Amino acid sequence: MMSKKKIIAGALGSDVHVAGVLNFLDLANKEGYDTVYLGGAVPLEKFIGGIIETDPDIVAISYRLDSDALRNLLKEFEMEIKRYGLQNKIYIFGGTVETAKVAREFSFISKVFDGSMSIDQIAMFLRGKRDEKEDEIPPQTLTERIKYKSPYPLIRHHIGLPTLQETEREIEKLAESGLLDIISLAPDQNAQQFFFTPEEMDPAQDGAGGAPFRTRDDFTRMYQASRRGNYPLLRCYSGTRNLIKFSALLHETIHNAWAAIPLTWYSDLDRRSDRPLLEAIKENQEAIRWNASMGIPVEINESHQWALRYCHGAVEVATAYIAAYNAKKLGVKYYIAQYMFNTPPEISPKMDTAKMLAKKELIESLHDNDFISYRMVRTGLMSFPADPYMAMGQLVSSMFTAAYLKPHIIHVVAYSEAIKRATSKEIIESVKMVKKAYLEAMKGLPDFEADPVVKERKEQLKEEAMLIVRAIESLGKDSDNPLIDPEVIQAAIKTGILDAPGLKKMSVACGKLRTRAINGAYYAVNEKGKPISEAQRLKSLGFEV
Template identity: 50%
Template sequence: MKRIIAGTIGNCVHVAGTMNFLTLAEKEGYETEFLGIALSIDKVIEKILELNPDIVALSYRLTPEPLEEILIELKEKIERQNINNVKWMFGGTEPTAKIAEKSGIFHKIFYGTEDIDEVIAYLKGKDYKKQEFYPKDLITRINSKYPYPILRHHLGLPSLEKTTEAIEKIAKAEVLDVISIAPDQNAQEYFFEQDKMDHRLDGAGGVPLRSSEDFSKLYEAAQVGNYPLLRCYSGTKNLLPFAEMLKETIDNAWCAVPLFWYSDLDKRGPRTLREAIKENQQVMKWHGDRDIPVEVNDPHHWSLRDAHDAIGVAAAYLAAYNAKKMGVKDYVSQYMFNVPAFMSPQMDLAKMLAKIELVESLEDENFRTYRQARAGLASFPADLNQAKGQLASSAYLAMAIKPHIYHVVGYCEAHHAAGAEEIIESCKIVRGVIRNEFLGTVDMTKNLIVEERKKELIEEANLILEAIKVLNPTVKDPLSDVETLARAVEIGLLDTPQFKGNSAAKGELTTRLVNGALYPYDTREGRVISERERIDRIIKNNEKKSVV
């Protein structure tokens, strides 16, 4: 284990940067010791002789002129004591760093403008500017930085040219690890049947990709800067051919596919509910067979349609369960905060922790999960300055779950689609939040209200899951059985207020936000109903219909 000692010299007492560096070093396996503030050069030399460190990190963040004399003294005493078995590192402001440069003492100088990636690279003993520092697959990239999350942002401008230019600009900015390509709806649904496209809608909702060569152009544009990984939404039709094409062209970092959706539930595809579940499971299996990570993005789809919190938690378990059953080995579980937009932070965090506990209960040697956090789009105000505040606030709350991936939502998205500049700025805001968060924060997950609500949601979600299981007791594995899952939707065990009038679903659920959490609600009686009561009503109604 290498040892780093650090402190401030001269009369400098600014220690935040030094302490943050030592925290980073400890996480990378170094033995560290903080020597103190405003150290004399004699004290520094004394400690080096006593502790025999591998690295000595010194900081000075005051007026640069006095530093010159201090470093002359340091250089003389290094030579006098014949200290040549340590590496010297300096951290300060740009003016003081330039003085440190001239001294010739330091093998590494931080100017205060570096990103956390560069600091981590230094501690890992890697060259930050070499391509080899940037792993080309998701899991290795996560492991190279964790507990610091990698960042993801989506991008899909109305033209291929603009999107390609934006990818190159973002890659060169070195602030984003994963670019999620957003094809327009024409591409998602009719990529293999382009004669059915309504070309008046080209560019609606994303980039109009019309050939595999178009996807390859996007990949080539990302081969600069920090070489961000690319991934793309799954198609809403012909999902398997689309998955094959994404793997061949952009080396899709991971697959995102629903379990119930892109069907007659959400009208985003022509498939019936049963067809969608079956094909979506096949897509999971296809990726699992090839060791490609998979995200099943169902939980927030239910919550976005105002399903109460317990359904969102149960859906998170169902999504992960089905991925595991289909042979997925690396599972990306997305935790979308701020859904609904006015949910309280305490209740929001409790819901995510309940999801995490259920999802991660499935882990074993063949099934690993990775947490991906993000803010809900509806929580962003159209006022761009307030939206920046929301971006930072939501990111700070999300850090409580220690995500492996943070999905940055551009602060401008409620106003207009994010271009390269807004994406870069949004990523820098989140990076600032992460930098401060790792200085040490209050553990919000231990809040008693949060813990109580988490426990309640786990119990309620398990009631839903048990109710689904008994729908078809003759089936060996009802939680992955297409017919059973479809019936759970049709009778309302899984339901949303927005399903009203949808022939594929029940559409009878009413929910209400109470004390910052979303509950099932009886409008006739004017009260919240428990999950057990809701399920009992559904089962009794279903039994009556079966008798009739």
């Protein structure tokens, strides 16, 4: 068994500030190092003596005072380590932005921390030194990257600017920042719908809603742009037609980290595609099955689409379960379960948490050796105000609450989304805000589930969601497996078992559901605005459950 690596650390010269040193050594302990603390205001000769006596692998020097004084100290320090033959150690420095600038002048110091790096970045540095893999490219598959980064979540953001040149340039900046683990490409609507039939594209809509990808090489360019910094994974939306061809394209060009495919959407249900609903369900399922057969993780972005159309909690939770059930039955091993908070926007943090816990428990009840889900949290787009500072507050508060789910992935949505498309500047700013909020939450949150109101609502949602599931099974009683039968799913939407106010006047949906926010939660209501139970709602549709 390999012996632990050792770090010695202290504040040099007359600097008595030791909080940073102690925090660093505490993190190093957690990462498997033996640590030696020299204290504050350590004279140069004592620091050198400590290195000789303890023979560490890494020497951590801290200094937060005057820049000129530090320069003189480091000149002497360098002379002493040469005098005693101590150049074989790894020397690192931590201080203020000003003192860090001075430390970078000295070649014997291999790494400088100026307070701008997050704890997870420092932890990754320590792991690299511990395992002697600091120059190795981080894992390039989702499951391995999650393990590599644990207990810190992977950070994701999307990018899709009006031109490919802008998008490529911003991807380079994001990769160099080392802050994102996953970059999601956002193609424009022309590409999503007509990539394989370019003659159907409307040139006036080029760049609308995303980047104008038109060829295989366009995707390859973006992948090459990401081959720097911390080598983030790339992924892309699935397209709204020709989903299997699009999946193959993404697999071959950007090594798609995971596929995001709806179950019922991108059809005449939402008019993001001209595919009839039944045809769309079948094609979506085939695309899910194809990705599963290739070993590609899959996200079924379904339940939040219902929430964006103001469904009540029971429908949202039921569709989360049905989506995960479909993924499992279609052969998916690694499933990305998205938990979009703040949607619909009048939901309270307490009721949002209850809803997400209900989803989590039902989805994870499907786990076995062949089916594992990863939790991905995000802020709801509709919750962002157009004022940038208010939006920053919304982003931070939302992700602080979402940290209770202990996500494997945080899908950061830049605070500028309600104002303009995010560039690397807004994305990096947003990621830093979210990372800080999450790291604070990691110190310990209250047990929200101990709140009897949260627990009661969670159990109510689970029970009502399963009433919806049973109603669908009753509707498809002649089917071998109603929950994955496209015709049964279509019928569940047409009859109103699955419904939302935002589907009113959509010919393929019932569109009669009324919902209302009451005490921070969304309920189905009658024509007088009074809440009704899910059993009552389903009975009114002709289903006794």
